[in-house]
Amino acid sequence: MEAHSLSKILYIDLDNKRYWVKERPELFKEWLGGVGVGIKLLIEECPKNIDPLSGENPIIFAIGYFNGIYPLASKTIALFKSPLTKDLGESHAGGRCGIAIRMAGYGAIVIKGSSDYPIYLVINENGVKFRDASALWGMSSTTAVGRILREREGTPGIRSIMRIGRAGEKMIPYACVITETFRTFGRLGLGAVFGSKKLKAIVISGRDSLKVKDPRGYRSIYDELYNSFIKSGAMKKYHDIGTSMNVMSLNLISSLPVRNLQKTKFEGINELSGEALAEKFLGRRIACAHCPVSCIHIAALRIPYENEPYFYKIKMIPYDYEPIYALGCMLDIRSAEGFLKIMDRVEELGLDAMSTGVILAWATECMEKGIITTKETDGLLLKWGDYKTYIEAINRIVEMKGEFYEALSKGVEYASSKYGGKDFALSFGGNEMPGYHCGLATHIGFLVGMRHSHLDNAGYDIDQKLNAEGKKLSPKEIGKMIFEEESWRQVLSSLVVCFFSRKVYTPEVISKCFSVIGIDINPSQLKEKGIEILKEKYKFKVREGFSLEKLRIPKRILETPTPQGVLKEEDIREGIMEYKRLLEGGY
Amino acid sequence: MVKRISVVDVDLCVGCQLCMFACNRRFAEAGISRAAIFVQSVGGIERGFIIKVCRACKDPPCVKVxxxxxxxxxxxxxxxxxxxxxxxxxxxxxNCPIGAIFWDDSLNKPTVCTYCGYCVSYCPYGVIKLEEV
Incomplete structure (x- = not known):
């Protein structure tokens, strides 16, 4: 195939168990791929105001021109209507899926309808097979499901196995989809949408070779990219300690949310820092396909059997900064082993680690304040640092045991509407908070970001730079910077390259990369494209009832001081309004 | 002396597959389907990877068949x-017991390592090297 001919969209209809392929090269030419093509397909396929857990909600997977061609282009974008926020659902994952989809010849996959019995899909260049997954439904661990499909479906090395756990089956609106055992389509509930369709798993594989327009130019730009990555300090940083290096650095600058953001200094730092985890537990580092960084860190936890002396099992448990923040710091878990055990359970069940941690932190504070008692929790005494009780609470959330756990299973926004404690219910636009309390840009970023994720516009990064330089910007200036960053990130998410590569993939470099594969697009056209894509996402959110004016600002973020001091609500609102002005056409 | 690709320490491998993409670029093409080196996990990614590449046997079984x-x-x-x-x-x-002969879909013929060492320059962790047989 030609590298510039990204055009095939695989449509899968789960109602009737049939599939078809449409060639839509113009869609990719106009919207690049990834999130650009994905959002257009979502708008096409998702009717207004539908129930996100009905068959009408489509799942869109999209990759871009750079997948399979350039290094660090290893991501896949998933788009759907979120059962958590009831508007835009967008989730990115690495692993092998981005390469597998490209090598199977597809640019996007659209999954519609729902099956009346559990199924899994096997996708390759020849099409789709619908397989009965009844025997896999209800399994207690996503790892077991992966092991079974690995044996049954073959194609090691060139495949991706996406699957849900019990959380997805039970349609918990913050359930995720696990891929390659250690990567996740997290945030906003893709797992629940899989579950609502009775879609247990997808195995996708492919091998392909792509011809480029300028072979010599291709090899030479590839070498430039490769050398930039290899020599960059960022790569070493992500490889050595991984994203968990943030635990130490954020703690140092008092920006690490601890105990439901009651404070920003963590007393368990020497146990849960990335450095400590690497020293005591790191068992393996792995990479996404076609990425030399290998930022994925897996802990090896040796667990003794209680009833049998001298007998142990070794669990391999992935860890990253965000799960450490949410399931460690927010719950004040001061033992690495305790954190890893919670992490392991969350992964087995297929829950979003961040949402789970934030919800449990809220529940613990509610108990601390007497808003709930052991009557609501059916005997469980939630207290900071008690990992065993948290694991039991997580099990009960997934099985929705009783009214209280059922409320927790719907997210912190819902639970706090029902029980109170809204002031310290840390969610933004309905999505639970990421692990940064660095200042004004951080929180404006969470609020306006189209998925309410720290990755949307990296406001926390703006704050950290400002704080380090001792500078201050007006809310308006921050609103503008966030808008520009978020617009640009739409381009990266359309190629689809990892955000870790953003300093190498500049507009000029991307334009050159396109040119050698036979596509002409200049840096300013790319930037324009980014803005257009962001506007399309906003259009979808507004269509589903989202409003930037009506965003709830949790009081807690105004109480606990940031390195910039205590934040003021009016500053946050002003930043939001500037972002809105730019987004609605004033740029 | 003639050369071959050898695996220095398979436990250093992170499974990035850059060697496979490099091998494919010998033909100035992106992707992996023409590669003569292959990296896969065995028993799950957590157990690590294996690298399949011709080890330049003195008495190669493939020749005999x-x-x-x-x-x-x-x-x-x-x-x-x-x-x-x-x-x-x-x-x-x-007949290659280590599975080091692959199928090149473009040629519709088998392909095997040419011992050029191009892949070695793209292995970021020194997992493979070019050495004398």
Whole structure:
């Protein structure tokens, strides 16, 4: 195939168990791929105001021109209507899926309808097979499901196995989809949408070779990219300690949310820092396909059997900064082993680690304040640092045991509407908070970001730079910077390259990369494209009832001081309004 | 002396597959389907990876089963494939016990490492090296 001919969209209809392929090269030419093509397909396929857990909600997977061609282009974008926020659902994952989809010849996959019995899909260049997954439904661990499909479906090395756990089956609106055992389509509930369709798993594989327009130019730009990555300090940083290096650095600058953001200094730092985890537990580092960084860190936890002396099992448990923040710091878990055990359970069940941690932190504070008692929790005494009780609470959330756990299973926004404690219910636009309390840009970023994720516009990064330089910007200036960053990130998410590569993939470099594969697009056209894509996402959110004016600002973020001091609500609102002005056409 | 690719320490491998993409770029093409080196996990990614590449046997089993003499011994170890003589029967692939002969979909013929060492320069962690047989 030609590298510039990204055009095939695989449509899968789960109602009737049939599939078809449409060639839509113009869609990719106009919207690049990834999130650009994905959002257009979502708008096409998702009717207004539908129930996100009905068959009408489509799942869109999209990759871009750079997948399979350039290094660090290893991501896949998933788009759907979120059962958590009831508007835009967008989730990115690495692993092998981005390469597998490209090598199977597809640019996007659209999954519609729902099956009346559990199924899994096997996708390759020849099409789709619908397989009965009844025997896999209800399994207690996503790892077991992966092991079974690995044996049954073959194609090691060139495949991706996406699957849900019990959380997805039970349609918990913050359930995720696990891929390659250690990567996740997290945030906003893709797992629940899989579950609502009775879609247990997808195995996708492919091998392909792509011809480029300028072979010599291709090899030479590839070498430039490769050398930039290899020599960059960022790569070493992500490889050595991984994203968990943030635990130490954020703690140092008092920006690490601890105990439901009651404070920003963590007393368990020497146990849960990335450095400590690497020293005591790191068992393996792995990479996404076609990425030399290998930022994925897996802990090896040796667990003794209680009833049998001298007998142990070794669990391999992935860890990253965000799960450490949410399931460690927010719950004040001061033992690495305790954190890893919670992490392991969350992964087995297929829950979003961040949402789970934030919800449990809220529940613990509610108990601390007497808003709930052991009557609501059916005997469980939630207290900071008690990992065993948290694991039991997580099990009960997934099985929705009783009214209280059922409320927790719907997210912190819902639970706090029902029980109170809204002031310290840390969610933004309905999505639970990421692990940064660095200042004004951080929180404006969470609020306006189209998925309410720290990755949307990296406001926390703006704050950290400002704080380090001792500078201050007006809310308006921050609103503008966030808008520009978020617009640009739409381009990266359309190629689809990892955000870790953003300093190498500049507009000029991307334009050159396109040119050698036979596509002409200049840096300013790319930037324009980014803005257009962001506007399309906003259009979808507004269509589903989202409003930037009506965003709830949790009081807690105004109480606990940031390195910039205590934040003021009016500053946050002003930043939001500037972002809105730019987004609605004033740029 | 002739060279071959050797695996220094398979536990250093992170499974990035950059060697496979590099091998494919020998033809100035992106992707992986023409690669003559392959990285996969065994028993799940957490158990680590294996690297399949021709180890340049002195007495290669693939040569013995080629009905047309398309695969011949390279002096000093290893093999060469003459695609003009090859009838694409696949015997060589089936008889390599380490699975180091692959199928090139573009040629519709088997492919094997040419011991050029191009992949080695793209292995960021020194997992593979070019060495004398």
């Amino acid at each position: 080629c009905p047309t003499g398309a695969i011949s011994k390279r002096e000093g170890g290893g093999v060469r494939i003459d695609h003009k003589k090859c009838i694409a029967c696949g015997n060589c692939m089936k």
